[in-house]
Amino acid sequence: MCSSFEQDQKDRSQVVSRRTRRSRTVKLRSFEEETRLAYNARISRLRSTEYPMINGTTYLDHAGTTLPARSLMTLFSDTMQVQLLANPHSSSQSAPNYSHVMIEETRKKVLDMFGTDSDTYEVVFTANATAAVRLVADAFACQQQGFEYYYHQNCHTSLVGVRELANTSHCFQSDREAESWIHGQSPHSEMDDTIPTLFAYPAQSNMNGRRLPITWASNIRFSPAHRNTYTLLDVAALVSTSQLDLSTDDHSPDFVTLSFYKIFGFPDVGALLVRKPVSHIFNQRRYFGGGTTEMITCDENHWVAKKPRLCDRLEDGTLPIRNILALNIAIDAHKNLFRGFDSISKHTTWLAKSLYDRLSQMRHQNGISLCSIYLDPDSTYGDPTTQGATVTFNIRRPDGSWISSASIGEMALKHNILIRTGSLCNPAGMANALGLTSTNIRDAYDSGFRCGQPNDVRFGVPMGMVRASLGPMSTVEDVDVFVKFVETCYLDGNGPHQRDISDLLAVADSEHGEELLPKKKQKKSSRMRHRFPKWLGFY
Numbered sequence: 001m002c003s004s005f006e007q008d009q010k011d012r013s014q015v016v017s018r019r020t021r022r023s024r025t026v027k028l029r030s031f032e033e034e035t036r037l038a039y040n041a042r043i044s045r046l047r048s049t050e051y052p053m054i055n056g057t058t059y060l061d062h063a064g065t066t067l068p069a070r071s072l073m074t075l076f077s078d079t080m081q082v083q084l085l086a087n088p089h090s091s092s093q094s095a096p097n098y099s100h101v102m103i104e105e106t107r108k109k110v111l112d113m114f115g116t117d118s119d120t121y122e123v124v125f126t127a128n129a130t131a132a133v134r135l136v137a138d139a140f141a142c143q144q145q146g147f148e149y150y151y152h153q154n155c156h157t158s159l160v161g162v163r164e165l166a167n168t169s170h171c172f173q174s175d176r177e178a179e180s181w182i183h184g185q186s187p188h189s190e191m192d193d194t195i196p197t198l199f200a201y202p203a204q205s206n207m208n209g210r211r212l213p214i215t216w217a218s219n220i221r222f223s224p225a226h227r228n229t230y231t232l233l234d235v236a237a238l239v240s241t242s243q244l245d246l247s248t249d250d251h252s253p254d255f256v257t258l259s260f261y262k263i264f265g266f267p268d269v270g271a272l273l274v275r276k277p278v279s280h281i282f283n284q285r286r287y288f289g290g291g292t293t294e295m296i297t298c299d300e301n302h303w304v305a306k307k308p309r310l311c312d313r314l315e316d317g318t319l320p321i322r323n324i325l326a327l328n329i330a331i332d333a334h335k336n337l338f339r340g341f342d343s344i345s346k347h348t349t350w351l352a353k354s355l356y357d358r359l360s361q362m363r364h365q366n367g368i369s370l371c372s373i374y375l376d377p378d379s380t381y382g383d384p385t386t387q388g389a390t391v392t393f394n395i396r397r398p399d400g401s402w403i404s405s406a407s408i409g410e411m412a413l414k415h416n417i418l419i420r421t422g423s424l425c426n427p428a429g430m431a432n433a434l435g436l437t438s439t440n441i442r443d444a445y446d447s448g449f450r451c452g453q454p455n456d457v458r459f460g461v462p463m464g465m466v467r468a469s470l471g472p473m474s475t476v477e478d479v480d481v482f483v484k485f486v487e488t489c490y491l492d493g494n495g496p497h498q499r500d501i502s503d504l505l506a507v508a509d510s511e512h513g514e515e516l517l518p519k520k521k522q523k524k525s526s527r528m529r530h531r532f533p534k535w536l537g538f539y
């Protein structure tokens with residue numbers, strides 16, 4: 001790391017004094033900006049009590065997972081100590097046990113959260129979003145004639161994998177192509193509506209945060225060309241910073257997949273929401289596990305009667321009772337802390353726009369842009385209907401050559417900044433944004449390159465990206481630190497290792513309220529950093 005911090009220190013105190021001066025000229029700020037800064041101050045205070053694990057770290061990987069609040073963990077742990085959780089399968093219909101009742105209440109809370117109810121959707125608990133996608137894929141693979149699969153290039157890997165079970169598949173390379181198919185034009189031949197078709201797309205890209213039109217689901221539902229087409233909307237990336245509204249039945253997708261840790265940081269559980277009129281798709285499913293059947297015989301005339309309710313048929317074995325209890329608590333704790341998704345959306349939209357604006361303005365002295373940001377042409381930072389709180393980019397040297405995203409991730413980690421780098425589990429989106437063809441990718445593979453490896457610039461072309469993603473408990477100070485990191489380490493060929501920003505991090509830490517903690521706790525938090533082994537993340 002660097003030797004001299006003086007310049008950075010000066011810069012930092014200038015920023016701080018500029019802020020102080022600005023606070024004296026309050027009237028010059030817009031009402032909106034005032035509101036945003038006040039909310040930011042509230043989140044900064046909240047962080048010191050609710051998210052002590054962030055102290056000393058600039059956490060910018062909320063698209064990977066967001067972080068659990070202390071009040072959620074405390075209430076969960078308190079409840080676990082006093083509440084007996086029996087196996088829900090051990091209770092009878094006439095005398096359901098606490099676990100059974102709690103699980104049903106949690107299903108209802110999940111539906112409430114998305115503005116819908118049990119008349120419209122069924123909630124099936126799964127291990128994560130991927131397991132939810134897999135349930136749908138397996139159900140389609142069991143259809144007598146198999147199925148055709150269409151997916152958008154912004155899909156996460158878990159949706160790409162569905163193609164392996166389909167008769168045929170096609171990846172739409174653009175919205176235009178997807179929309180012309182939605183309006184009845186097949187990329188292959190005549191559309192055949194005797195074979196079931198599944199169309200999958202993400203509500204938000206996990207690569208660059210681009211938000212896609214939710215209305216595609218209703219366009220398909222009401223199109224005469226798609227009588228046998230079903231839509232799967234993957235909301236895993238969207239719901240961490242935005243309200244998903246399933247209240248308008250006509251617009252609702254047939255299947256919705258998500259992981260709750262992306263919203264609450266805990267528990268590690270996911271869900272598949274199935275629109276009730278399409279439940280029949282699961283009728284061909286053959287496997288059954290414990291708790292999914294009414295009666296079974298096991299002699300030569302073996303026979304099974306499955307439970308009528310879809311979730312009971314699909315949730316094989318004992319449900320993750322403790323995870324579901326934590327989810328039940330998490331939904332309320334999150335509401336208490338953030339006052340709903342509307343404030344989270346406004347806050348993170350504002351932060352992401354600031355991060356984007358500042359990164360996109362940085363230029364080397366010769367005028368070349370420092371950051372090449374992968375913004376979709378249909379998206380605009382500041383507009384939550386088209387863009388989420390993610391900024392994805394690569395960095396150029398003044399001569400135009402690329403710096404490996406993996407090395408930027410390593411450098412960030414040395415400064416306690418956590419970001420995501422590499423291909424981001426979004427193969428088609430990444431290839432498209434980087435202009436990589438299948439041949440380029442195969443050539444890189446043949447030359448020994450593998451996803452996630454260091455030195456991911458191959459043949460002069462980046463094979464990965466840097467992703468900074470914000471969450472409900474992100475603040476302006478996180479944006480400041482990250483922008484300063486990029487500027488200090490990479491602008492004008494400064495190059496890694498030439499400067500240090502630890503002073504900046506120290507200021508950010510105190511702005512986040514470490515100093516607000518009682519002295520005893522302050523000491524404990526820095527002692528903990530040294531006590532834990534390296535794999536726990538305190539590098």
Ligand SMILES: Cc1ncc(COP(=O)(O)O)c(C=O)c1O
Pocket residue numbers: 063064128129130131156158202204205206234235236237259425
């Ligand atoms: C958009 C999107 N879909 C699906 C997934 C898969 O989620 P999980 O790994 O929890 O199954 C992710 C994970 O990052 C994601 O971002």
